[in-house]
Amino acid sequence: MRIKTWLKKVAIIKYDPHQELELPDFQIYVSKYDGSYITAVGHEKHIKFLADSEITEQLTHGVGFSLKDGKWYGWSHRAICGFKVGSNCKIGDCHYRPKDKYDFLKDCERFWDDTNHVWTRGAYESFTNEDGTKADGVRVSWLYDNTIPNEKLHGTINSVFTAFPEIWGNGEWTAKTPADAKQMAIDFNRGVS
Secondary structure (H helix, E strand, O other): OOHHHHHHEEEEOOOOOOOHOOOOOOEEEEOOOOOOHHHHHHHOOHHHHHHHOOOEEEEEEEEEEEEOOOOOEOOOOOOEEEEEOOOEEEOOOOOOOOOHHHHHHHHHHHHOOOOOOOEEEEEEEEEEOOOOOEEEEEEEEEOOOOOOOOOOHHOOEEEEEEEOOOOOOOOEEOOHHHHHHHHHHHHHHHHHO
């Protein structure tokens, strides 16, 4: 579908209240369904992928449904992916969300593992932030081997702390209903935003 045709179907033009002082005439396209931002006037070419998929409903910026192919889509400026009944979610996918603390630990270890690491291990930890608040999560540590190009890192240990998410996901799973496919699109949007 042509971009302008698609925009007439799903969007209205508004002045952007966030730009009032700097650019008082700055206009944006927002969804007719929920008022969420789509793109700025003059930047229509950047949302060609949405017009091509004929997204007809936009729940929040970055999630919508296509009647053209019956899929729920999640997207950001970096990627777009459609989901339907039967779509799968595996560890390592952009829409993967751990289901519990153990699943989170394994996912963090997988994410931080690298060919230049002798070992990569995660452990549960409580961390105190600079403001005094505490966070529970996982600290993943690794030892750099002697083949990493930065010679200063040879034989050194590094680590990173990642707090547990506020909301757990489904881990590895398959969409059995349209609502499941919609959840995968929401998770994908969170994963690539």
